[in-house]
Amino acid sequence: MKTLLLTKEEVDGLICMHEVIGAVEEAYKAFNSDQVLQPGYIGIHLPSPRGEVDFKLGYNKANEVISMKASSGGFIDNPTAHGVPSGMGTILLFDARSCALTCVMDGSLITGLRTGAAGAVSVKALARKNARTVASIGTGNQARMQIRAINEIMTIEEVHAWDSHPDTLARYKRDIETEFGIPVVMPNSKREAVEQADILVTTTRGKGSLVEADWVKAGTHIVAIGTDQQGKQELDPEIFRNAKVVVDSMAQCAEKGETWHPLNKKIIAKDDIHGEIGEILVGKKPGRENDHEVTIFDSTGMAIQDNVAASRIYQNAIDRGVGTFFEFFKS
């Protein structure tokens, strides 16, 4: 029995953002069509300066693939002490018909890609059709990935960016302007950035409100990326009071997403959540209904996104003859 091995470089060449966006849409649709099993993930937290490693398992009945992603992060001494990145990843794919191991691929890139794509999928479903301006609170890697993905599906005329670290912000401005030719404005305050936004993207490691409710203008679509565990927060929970709230997974977002905060403060009840994004994509629920409503997409990240994106990468590798086969046992 042969297993395909794919390096990080090969993975990088095997999928473009356009395809990842398609994969994430497919994942969300599968999730809301009873095609997905995703047991709660397991992980190990190690003492500082080490980080954590999580194992996320997903089964997609639509493609009969079981995926397991091991993903580490926060090992801040790795580059200097061990010569490896502070976070790494490995993905296993199994053929769910036999449970044979079909693929072992480097999984370092996929989390960033599918999270970027998630933002773009939400923009398609929830942003105003005449949206042109993106405000980015946070200017790290995932902030770049959001622009890369949103730029695939609409014309961004201007990015208004804010970061608590001026150096990071300056690098972001240079990179976005060079790579995409989109002008990046550096406003005098977060408030100024938010007030300019047709689409507001938050991708920080924030642990408290960074965006106040009265800064958000009518018609804004908010892509809330940063909060994926208890203790993190980016938005004033008051923003949720009159917004159309869409989540990737109701169970996850209510427990550890940005949505946990307004639920916890009883600003909204679970019934006030409009629904899961897959429900909109499969047509069970409407997306944006007018140009005035504020929409929020709360993304915590799901194993099924990894599953579908990695399956596409694997299929592309097979089709293009990329990768190295290894026989773990003779059958």
Add this chain to the structure above:
Amino acid sequence: MKTLLLTKEEVDGLICMHEVIGAVEEAYKAFNSDQVLQPGYIGIHLPSPRGEVDFKLGYNKANEVISMKASSGGFIDNPTAHGVPSGMGTILLFDARSCALTCVMDGSLITGLRTGAAGAVSVKALARKNARTVASIGTGNQARMQIRAINEIMTIEEVHAWDSHPDTLARYKRDIETEFGIPVVMPNSKREAVEQADILVTTTRGKGSLVEADWVKAGTHIVAIGTDQQGKQELDPEIFRNAKVVVDSMAQCAEKGETWHPLNKKIIAKDDIHGEIGEILVGKKPGRENDHEVTIFDSTGMAIQDNVAASRIYQNAIDRGVGTFFEFFKS
């Protein structure tokens, strides 16, 4: 960064049962010395004729290795429909200092080996020193593995074997007599087999009591292997009433081991459980204290057994230059 790949054949040649027994002892000791983190495992159950796949994660502070074993079983159509075994396995090892992926090895053999070794470790700690006769209820692969392991640490003069399938029993007799030169007696009944036992090993897929309490003679050591999830059972719970009960993991055995049954029937309370086998191995609790007591070892299987056994295999591979290095990314 380089990751070592090990095939099933290479794994088979890299460790002998003697070493696995040492590894499992080390694992049990680590578990009872606050050196182990083992989050609850996650799995997916597929509809018949497919089976299930489990993912077990363990972190051993003593060797700074994080292991993840993916293990499938019960895919009964695999040999005919897909040309692969009904169960397969894959083990990932990570260096816990950086979370770098150090090894991907076939994991088909390790569960059988470490479970066999577990029985032998319990025999060392709990069987009478003058034990000579083993009774085996169940004569499948794991029954063979138990004999292979116990044979490493004592002289077995005779095996009394019983199975509900006469063909399986006949093959077992032939194999054990050929491989180990130990005579296998086929008694007229289970009762006769049990009554002959110094050591009673149960390795069935039983879902009800197979061994009655009044068949068990004083001084017997029972190795209860088969029950590792709710719904399985091999022993009359009355056997536990006056026995010295030792478990691999209190949490697991009370929830899904053989020990669940007498607890559920209130034949014993949790406080009546003598302890975990690691507590005996590190000297915190006594093992067998006289030739009359009945001892029971309830084994449900722990990720840390896979962790330590796989780490030995990896180390042996490095020392002997066995395996294939693969670079998942350049660092």
